[in-house]
Amino acid sequence: MAARDYGQYCGVTRALELVGERWALLIIRDLLVGPRRYGELAAGLPRIPTNILAARLKELQAAGVIRRAPRSRVIIYELTPYGQELEPLVLALGAWGFKAMGEPREEQVVTPDSMTMALRTAFRPQVAAALPATAYAAHFGPAELLIRVDGPALAVTRGDGPVDLAFAAGPGVRRLISGELTPDRAIATGVVEVLRGRGELLDRFANTFHLAA
Secondary structure (H helix, E strand, C coil), rough: CCCCCCCCCCHHHHHHHCCCCHHHHHHHHHHHHHCCCCCHHHHHCEEEEEEEHHHHHHHHHHHHHEEEEECCCCEEEECCCCHCCCCHHHHHHHHHHHHCCCCCCCCCCHHHHHHHHHHHHHHHHHHHHHCCEEEEEEEEEEEEEEEEEEEEEEEEECCCCCCCEEEECCCHHHHHHHHCCHHHHHHHCCCCCEECCCCCCHHHHHHHEECCC
């Protein structure tokens, strides 16, 4: 049974009853990146109380959105096919919210999973299809991501590796993705620091990943 009952017979109402509780969509966001253990979910949502995380996981399981599964002697949580159907909705919600993000507050953090979903939201496969395959290593604070673009296909994983361009950026990378800053200006002002590789490839990154603010 849903934790909240709005008393209306409507698809939007039912969706909110299933995934509208606080933290629920962020749990789903992180599981869209991949299956996670309980501790990994907690680490990716540092402000969630443990009792709330446990409650949300139970509610989402009961709704058929996620499931528990054994893997290598541990229990992981993963989205069901029904839960996977939420991906375009989460991406669209992320694009909508991007317009109102503004400047980050001091206490706000970037996590690897949140940044992975941000990149998936901003990815333009129709543009990437016309560009050479490119690999990027992106250091967004504590989030280190390996981004591989091959035609219209995008793969984002944690870690580092052989790449065409490695760069570091803070939350100000939003200004590059939105087009507020050109790649040259982003480098000149220190919003983006080129660590290795050809700096001009940041133009390709900015063309490949774009969201209107």
